[in-house]
Amino acid sequence: MAVEKRVVSGLYRDSVTLMQCASRVEALPGVEKAGAMMATPANLDLARDAGLLQASESVEAGPNDLLLLVQTIDAADADAAFQEAERILTEVPKAAAGDERAEVAPRSIRMGLAAKPDASLVLVSTPGEYAASEAIKALHLGMDAMVFSDNVSVADEIEMKRLAHDAGLLLMGPDCGTAIIGGVPLGFANVVRRGDIGVIGASGTGTQQVTALIDRWGAGVTHAIGTGSHDLSADVGAVTMLDALSALEADSETKVLVLVSKPPSPEVAERVLAAASAARTPSVVCFLGADPASIERPGVTAAETLEDAAALAVELSTGEAPPGAADAADAAAAKAAADALAPSQRFIRGLYSGGTFGYEAALLLSARLGAVHSNTPARPEDAIADVWKSVGHTVIDLGDDVFTRGRPHPMIDFRLRVDRIAEEAQDPEVAVVLLDCVLGYGAHEDPAGQLVPAIVAARQSAEADGRRIAFVASVCGTEGDPQGLAGQERALRDAGVLLGRSNAHAARIAADIVASHEGSEPQ
Amino acid sequence: MTRLLEQAPVVINAGLSSFADSITAAGGTALQLDWRPPAEGDVEVGRALARLVGDSAVDAANDVAFGRYLSSRPVLAGVGKAIESIPGMTEKMLLHSGPPIEWERMCGPMQGAVVGAIIFEGWAADPDSARALVASGDVAFDACHHHGAVGPMAGVISPSMPVWLVEDAEHGGHAFSNMNEGLGKVLRFGAFSDDVISRLHWMADDLAPAAGAAVAELGGIELKPLIAQALHMGDECHNRNTAASSLLFKRLAPAVLRAGVPTDRALATLEFIAATDHFFLNISMAACKVMADAAHGVVGSSMVTAMSRNGVDFGVRLSGTGDRWFIAPAPVVEGLLFPGFSAQDAAPDLGDSSITETAGLGGFSMGAAPAIVQFVGGTPSDAIAYSREMYHVTLGSNPAFTLPPLGFAPAPGGIDALRVVDTSIEPVINTGIAHREAGVGQVGAGVTRAPLACFSQAVVALAQEIAP
Numbered sequence: 001m002a003v004e005k006r007v008v009s010g011l012y013r014d015s016v017t018l019m020q021c022a023s024r025v026e027a028l029p030g031v032e033k034a035g036a037m038m039a040t041p042a043n044l045d046l047a048r049d050a051g052l053l054q055a056s057e058s059v060e061a062g063p064n065d066l067l068l069l070v071q072t073i074d075a076a077d078a079d080a081a082f083q084e085a086e087r088i089l090t091e092v093p094k095a096a097a098g099d100e101r102a103e104v105a106p107r108s109i110r111m112g113l114a115a116k117p118d119a120s121l122v123l124v125s126t127p128g129e130y131a132a133s134e135a136i137k138a139l140h141l142g143m144d145a146m147v148f149s150d151n152v153s154v155a156d157e158i159e160m161k162r163l164a165h166d167a168g169l170l171l172m173g174p175d176c177g178t179a180i181i182g183g184v185p186l187g188f189a190n191v192v193r194r195g196d197i198g199v200i201g202a203s204g205t206g207t208q209q210v211t212a213l214i215d216r217w218g219a220g221v222t223h224a225i226g227t228g229s230h231d232l233s234a235d236v237g238a239v240t241m242l243d244a245l246s247a248l249e250a251d252s253e254t255k256v257l258v259l260v261s262k263p264p265s266p267e268v269a270e271r272v273l274a275a276a277s278a279a280r281t282p283s284v285v286c287f288l289g290a291d292p293a294s295i296e297r298p299g300v301t302a303a304e305t306l307e308d309a310a311a312l313a314v315e316l317s318t319g320e321a322p323p324g325a326a327d328a329a330d331a332a333a334a335k336a337a338a339d340a341l342a343p344s345q346r347f348i349r350g351l352y353s354g355g356t357f358g359y360e361a362a363l364l365l366s367a368r369l370g371a372v373h374s375n376t377p378a379r380p381e382d383a384i385a386d387v388w389k390s391v392g393h394t395v396i397d398l399g400d401d402v403f404t405r406g407r408p409h410p411m412i413d414f415r416l417r418v419d420r421i422a423e424e425a426q427d428p429e430v431a432v433v434l435l436d437c438v439l440g441y442g443a444h445e446d447p448a449g450q451l452v453p454a455i456v457a458a459r460q461s462a463e464a465d466g467r468r469i470a471f472v473a474s475v476c477g478t479e480g481d482p483q484g485l486a487g488q489e490r491a492l493r494d495a496g497v498l499l500g501r502s503n504a505h506a507a508r509i510a511a512d513i514v515a516s517h518e519g520s521e522p523q
Numbered sequence: 524m525t526r527l528l529e530q531a532p533v534v535i536n537a538g539l540s541s542f543a544d545s546i547t548a549a550g551g552t553a554l555q556l557d558w559r560p561p562a563e564g565d566v567e568v569g570r571a572l573a574r575l576v577g578d579s580a581v582d583a584a585n586d587v588a589f590g591r592y593l594s595s596r597p598v599l600a601g602v603g604k605a606i607e608s609i610p611g612m613t614e615k616m617l618l619h620s621g622p623p624i625e626w627e628r629m630c631g632p633m634q635g636a637v638v639g640a641i642i643f644e645g646w647a648a649d650p651d652s653a654r655a656l657v658a659s660g661d662v663a664f665d666a667c668h669h670h671g672a673v674g675p676m677a678g679v680i681s682p683s684m685p686v687w688l689v690e691d692a693e694h695g696g697h698a699f700s701n702m703n704e705g706l707g708k709v710l711r712f713g714a715f716s717d718d719v720i721s722r723l724h725w726m727a728d729d730l731a732p733a734a735g736a737a738v739a740e741l742g743g744i745e746l747k748p749l750i751a752q753a754l755h756m757g758d759e760c761h762n763r764n765t766a767a768s769s770l771l772f773k774r775l776a777p778a779v780l781r782a783g784v785p786t787d788r789a790l791a792t793l794e795f796i797a798a799t800d801h802f803f804l805n806i807s808m809a810a811c812k813v814m815a816d817a818a819h820g821v822v823g824s825s826m827v828t829a830m831s832r833n834g835v836d837f838g839v840r841l842s843g844t845g846d847r848w849f850i851a852p853a854p855v856v857e858g859l860l861f862p863g864f865s866a867q868d869a870a871p872d873l874g875d876s877s878i879t880e881t882a883g884l885g886g887f888s889m890g891a892a893p894a895i896v897q898f899v900g901g902t903p904s905d906a907i908a909y910s911r912e913m914y915h916v917t918l919g920s921n922p923a924f925t926l927p928p929l930g931f932a933p934a935p936g937g938i939d940a941l942r943v944v945d946t947s948i949e950p951v952i953n954t955g956i957a958h959r960e961a962g963v964g965q966v967g968a969g970v971t972r973a974p975l976a977c978f979s980q981a982v983v984a985l986a987q988e989i990a991p
Contacts, residue, residue, distance in 0.1 A: 010596045010692075011923060012748030014755055017931070038748075064745035090922040090933075104912050105557035108945035110576060111915055112535040116554045121527065125538025126558060129566050133573035134537050134558075137945075140577025144527045148538065170525040182531035184551035187542060191549065223528055243525060251528045441545035482548070 003033075003052055004078035005059065006085075008066040012038065013089055018066075021088045025070060028084060030077030035069040036085060043067075109137050123186055124173075125149055131174060132156035139163050139171065146226065147173030148187045150401075154235050157228070161239040170243055176226035177204020180211065187226070188411065188442035191480030195220020197313045198254035198281070200244045202227045202261035205354030206288070206306055208440060208476050210258055213310035213502060215478040216485070217322035222254045232264035238272050245272075249279045256316040257283040258309050262359065263290040276300050284312040288356070289363050289378065306360060307502035330505075333498055334512035337432075337470040341517045345431035345467060348372075348510050349424045350395035351417055353410040354476070354503075357436040358397035361507040368511040369393055375400050390424060393514075395434075411443045414450035421451075425458035425469060431517060432470045432510045433458070436503055439477025439488060446483060448475070448491040455495050470513050471497045474506040561944050562979040571986035572944050575825060580989065581843075581941070584823035588842040589918040589937045592826070592882070595817035596692040597810035599744040602702075602735030604727075606682035609670045609699050613682075615646070616663040620678025620875040621833025622848040623666045626657050630834030630870050635713025635961020636677035637662075642715055643723045644681050650715065668829055669846070671816065672699040673808045673875035675801075676711035676957055677834075684723070685731030689746065689809035691817055698812035700805040702726055702734075705798065706965060711874075713961030725791075733792040737778035744774060746810040747923045750884065753803075754924055754934070759892035760807040761876055761885030762953035762968055767803035772796050808875060811882035818842050818937070825985055826918060827938035830881050830950065830973050834873035834957070839977035841940055844984050851976035856956045858969010859898045868966050870959040877952045877973070883921050883936030886951035886970065887913045891926045891934075895953060898968040903928065909951050909970070910935065916942040916950060940985070943978040 013021070018036040025034040035052045037043040039061035047053040052069040061067050066089070070081040106112040113119050122138035124131050128151030138145040139160065147160075152174035164171035172179055172186075178201065179186040183194060188204055192211045199214075199221060201207030207224050214221055225248070227240040241259070248254045259276060263269065264287065276283040277297045284301050286309035292302035301316075303309035315321045348365060350372075352358035359376040366372040366382065373384040374395040384394065387402055398410040398417055410417055417435075424430050433455075437447045444450060455471050462469045473492055477485045489499055500506030534553040536543040546553035562568035575581050606612050617640055619633055629637065641653040641662065656662060667674050674680055678701075686699040704722060708714040738744060749770050756766030775796065779789045796802050819828040824842035831838050838848040853871035860869065879885035889896060890910035893903035907928050913935040914920065920933035938950055949972035956967040 010745050010747045012751035013925075014752075062745075064748040104915055104948075106535075106554065107557050107559065107915075107947065108561075108942070109535055109537065109556070110942065111946055112554050112556050114915075116533060116535065116552075119533045119535045119554065120530075121532035122535045122537060123542055123553075125536075125542060126560070130560050130564075130569055133561070133566075133569040136570075136573040137576045138535075140573075142577070143535070144525060144532070148542070164525075168524055168526075170527045181527060183549070184531050184534065185545050185549050186532075186534070189545070247525050247528050250524060441549065442541065 002075055003069055003071045004075070004082070006068040006082045007039070007061040008068065008086065008089070009061070010064060011066045011089065012064070013066060021085055024088055025081050025085045028077070028081055030072050030074055031070055031081050032073060033071040034081065034085070037067055038063060039065045039067040109134065109141060113141055119143060121146065121181070123148065128152050128174070132160055135160050135171060136163060139167055139169055142167070142169070144170045145172070146176055146179055146186050147171070147228065148176060149173070150175040154230065154233070157230060157236055161236065165239055165243055170225070170247065171240060172226045173228035175230065176228040178207045178224065179226040180221060180224040182223065185441045188438070188440060189224070190215070190440035190478045192478055193220035193480070194222070195317065196222060196253060196255040197258060197317050198222045198248035198251065198256070199224040199258045199260065200227060200241055200248065202229055202231055202241070203356040205438065205476070206260040206356040208438065209306040209357070209503060210260055210310045210313070212476050212478050213307060214314055215480070216501070217310070217314045219314040219317045222251060223248065232261050232268050232272065234265035234268060238264065238268050241272055242275055245275050245279065249281060255281060256313050257281050258313045259283060259285045260306065260309060261287050263287045269294070273297060273300055282316050284309050284316065288360055305364070305502070305504035307504045330509055331512065334509055334516055337498065337513045338516035340468040341431050341470070342428070342467050344428045345469070346514065346518070347429050348393045348432045348434055348514055349390050349430050350434040351420050351424070352395065352397050352436050353399055353417065354436050354438055355397040355399050357503045358395050360503055361434060362395045364504060364507040365393055365395065365511055369514060390427070396420070411438050411447070414444065414447070418450065418454040421454045421458050422461070425462045428465070428467065430469055432472055432513050434506060434510045435471070435473040437473055437475045437488060437492065439475060439481040439483040439485065441482065443483070448488040452491055452495040455497060459496070472500065472506050472510045472513070473497050474500040474503045476503070559947055561947065563975065565979060568944065568979045568983055571983045572941060574986050574990065575982065576941050576945060580823050581825055584821045584843060585826055585918050585939065588818040588821040588824040588826040591694060592814050592818040592937050593921060593923070594693050595696070595814040597746040597813040598690050598692045599738055599746055599806055600688045600690045601738050602685050602731045603688050605680050605684045605686050605699070608686055608688060609672055609680070611670050613663060615661060616665060616682065618665055618667040618670060618672055618674070618678070618680040619833060620667055620674050620676065620873065621831045622836050622838030622850055623669070624833045624835060626664065628835055630873065631960045632713030632870055632873060632957045633677040633679070633834055635715055636679040636710050638961070639710045639713070639715030639719055640679045640681040643720050644683055667875055668831055670699070671697055671812065673812045673878050674701050674711065675804055675808065675876045676874040676955065677713060678875045679710060683727060685727050687806055687809050689806065689813050691813045694817045696813050696816050698809040698816065700809040702730065703799055703802050703805050705795070706801070708962065708964055712957050712964040714964060715962060729788050730792050730795060733779055733784045733788050734775065736782035736784055737775045740778040740782040741774060746806065750807065750810065751924055754888055754891040755927055757892055757894055759885050759888040759895065759953060760803070761879035762898070762955065763892045763895045764803040764807060765800045767807065768796065768800055771803050771806070804876065807884065808878050811878045811884060814882045815878060820845070823989055825940045825982070827881055827940055830877040830952070831875045832872040832877065834870050837872060837974050837977055839940070839973065839981055841981050841985060844981060844988055847984060849977045849980040849984065851974035854971050854974055856954055856969045856971040858956055858967050860956065860967035864958070864966040868958050870957040872952070872954060872971050873957050874954070876954065880950055880952050881938060883917070883924060883934045886953045887936070888924060888926055888934045889951070889953060890928050893928065898970070912948060913951060915946055916948050940978045940981045943975065944982050947975060949973050949975050
């Protein structure tokens with residue numbers, strides 16, 4: 001039945017707040033009476049009247065001190081009551097807690113985290129010179145990061161990745177175009193069925209091709225992790241790919257792994273392949289342009305093309321190989337197209353929005369046809385002198401920095417490609433115009449609708465000159481994409497475009513046409 | 524190993540907004556930042572910032588500094604004489620507001636205040652000989668802040684002037700401020716006419732002893748509760764001190780009589796205080812100086828412990844960077860000018876009074892003082908918006924100071940230089956506007972912002988301090 005006192009010096013609260021505090025404390029179990037007041041003489045008199053202070057009792061507190069009084073059945077309850085009173089007096093009012101920070105749009109990652117405390121990943125697509133700093137902040141604040149931005153120095157990339165690795169976080173990028181984490185599309189990504197195949201890609205379009213084909217063939221993806229295009233260099237040492245491998249290895253839903261990259265430096269390749277081989281899950285590895293024999297080892301299957309990688313993964317996942325190429329139909333279509341060519345029409349012109357598609361096409365075409373001039377060449381000596389001027393067989397990646405300076409990426413803005421298609425149609429040596437058409441989040445809302453009028457106009461201008469140009473393309477996308485795969489393919493087919501199911505397939509059709517026209521294959 | 528794959532990521536998107544749209548369209552959660560390059564695009568500053576944001580040593584240091592700021596307990600302990608009270612003050616020294624500045628670069632009001640203080644001290648009889656004395660190099664100048672002192676506007680404190688003594692009953696710190704002279708022709712705006720000088724003498728001879736006796740009679744005055752109460756009465760204790768001055772008057776009036784101060788002196792003292800709405804300002808500033816200094820000197824802390832202006836330069840100090848000042852040109856104040864004055868008449872931002880914002884009062888607590896937002900033609904909701912914005916650049920909030928219009932939310936407190944640079948949100952400051960020429964006085968009042976450049980320099984310095 002004792003009354004306990006506690007003085008909180010120097011804390012001012014108005015009398016209404018104090019009365020509310022007292023009534024809340026009084027409601028606590030074991031508390032019979034409670035008082036909270038600024039210790040002015042008048043308030044102390046009130047406390048005496050209320051029986052919370054003895055008539056003669058003095059208090060070591062002045063008008064600027066806050067006095068708490070509780071009368072409890074058990075003295076042990078007093079401490080809890082005081083704690084609760086102090087908590088009430090210093091708590092942020094609910095109404096204020098919700099909106100005190102309102103009205104300012106979040107400007108920094110930390111501000112974003114205050115607004116969304118469960119945020120777990122930062123997606124950075126700022127200009128390149130600022131990207132590393134944003135990613136470092138994300139990592140410091142305990143979040144994973146994906147850096148879409150390019151033009152980040154190797155030193156910065158190494159610093160970021162070391163930081164991420166040491167903190168048990170993952171840094172995707174820089175120059176990471178595509179990822180799908182737990183069904184959430186990051187950057188340029190397709191809407192892909194969930195399944196049991198995990199993809200790790202150093203190339204955005206490479207990852208898009210593999211995941212889209214997996215979806216097309218009825219299998220699905222757990223996660224697609226992007227590493228950025230420089231991750232497998234000797235300097236960076238595949239930090240992200242190795243960490244991603246561990247993460248997918250630990251992910252119980254992932255049963256098959258696909259690794260996609262340009263050929264890494266030999267020692268990095270060795271490290272990655274050793275890790276893949278040691279993994280519980282079987283891996284399909286596509287190092288575009290690498291000798292398959294250098295890749296194959298226990299648990300690791302080499303894939304020559306992106307399509308092969310997807311097909312092998314689907315087979316490992318479902319136990320069934322996806323339907324193969326309809327070779328007879330292809331051959332007939334190629335023959336028909338070749339037969340319509342004039343003798344001067346001997347060359348393929350590949351105009352790409354996806355850099356990896358361009359590279360894959362250059363690889364496949366040069367293997368069949370010899371030198372393919374390109375800004376993403378299969379062999380260094382085939383680097384094109386002037387990216388604005390095609391010569392012989394040419395494959396141009398229109399996503400190259402030279403073209404994107406001051407304008408959006410060609411997956412979004414088709415003006416450059418439309419102009420270049422018209423230009424190629426003027427060239428009497430052109431037999432085939434080879435294209436990619438990329439769907440998904442981030443891409444143009446109707447890519448085929450952008451390409452078809454250009455193709456129709458180009459065909460007409462060539463026909464006016466007595467030539468028939470073959471147009472060959474592949475659509476990288478899924479039925480679930482906002483643009484819809486079937487509709488996009490139909491639009492192109494209706495415009496007379498020969499479609500491959502993959503970029504590799506389209507490149508083979510193009511090569512078949514030229515080879516058939518020449519009557520023999522050079523190699 | 525990364526936990527990235529354990530659940531669908533909740534994304535913060537810095538950059539292309541279409542990426543956030545895609546995530547949302549796919550059923551995910553994304554928060555689009557209103558991102559802009561930190562530090563006005565200076566990549567080096569941005570990198571220094573990135574090294575410090577979320578760094579565990581910095582966060583721990585800030586916890587310590589912020590905790591010391593919160594637990595600081597300023598008590599008005601008495602009135603003293605500058606030369607006897609202020610550490611490091613010497614016989615021929617004048618203290619001034621803002622970061623250090625030499626005589627030639629001082630703004631008009633500060634030069635005027637220097638002339639007035641020399642005449643007040645009797646070092647020279649007239650303005651010309653006062654200027655000659657300064658030119659001879661015989662007068663030492665130093666920043667108030669270098670001596671634990673703060674002064675509004677020119678902030679000139681001379682050895683014989685009376686100063687308020689504020690103690691930190693929790694951490695043992697001390698701060699000093701001169702006494703408020705009222706409005707109109709006053710030394711802090713650079714006036715040095717005879718009536719200004721004779722008022723200063725009256726303050727030293729009559730006001731100071733009377734006020735000192737009253738404070739002693741009260742055994743000191745706890746300042747946080749008084750400030751807290753004033754915030755509930757429409758003050759923000761920088762540009763509006765009407766309530767706080769009244770509350771102080773209520774305490775001093777009986778005490779000055781109880782202390783036995785002769786009636787005529789007591790009456791003159793109380794009449795002066797009653798007529799001086801800003802009488803509490805200097806005490807508020809010293810209280811804030813004590814709170815900020817409690818947080819000063821914590822290695823690695825990015826908490827701002829001083830913001831101050833001398834009418835030419837704006838200076839900022841951090842807890843973790845010692846006595847260094849980070850300086851940018853003092854901004855021009857946007858505000859309401861008294862009739863007959865134009866923007867050309869206004870001096871750039873001046874005075875130590877932004878120590879109040881440093882401690883979470885002033886512009887940071889503007890939501891509690893809707894009356895003053897009229898200086899910038901604003902509404903009460905604008906005043907609330909300023910306070911709300913400031914939560915984004917502070918380490919936390921101060922439960923000792925609550926803001927009724929914000930649902931009694933604790934005031935934003937403890938400015939974090941990292942947050943300032945990361946968001947490009949510059950701390951807001953309520954302030955008076957001085958005439959650019961000496962002695963004209965106040966020409967208006969308004970709102971200004973602490974320049975981002977100061978905080979950018981501070982961030983770079985802190986990064987070097989931590990990892991050279």
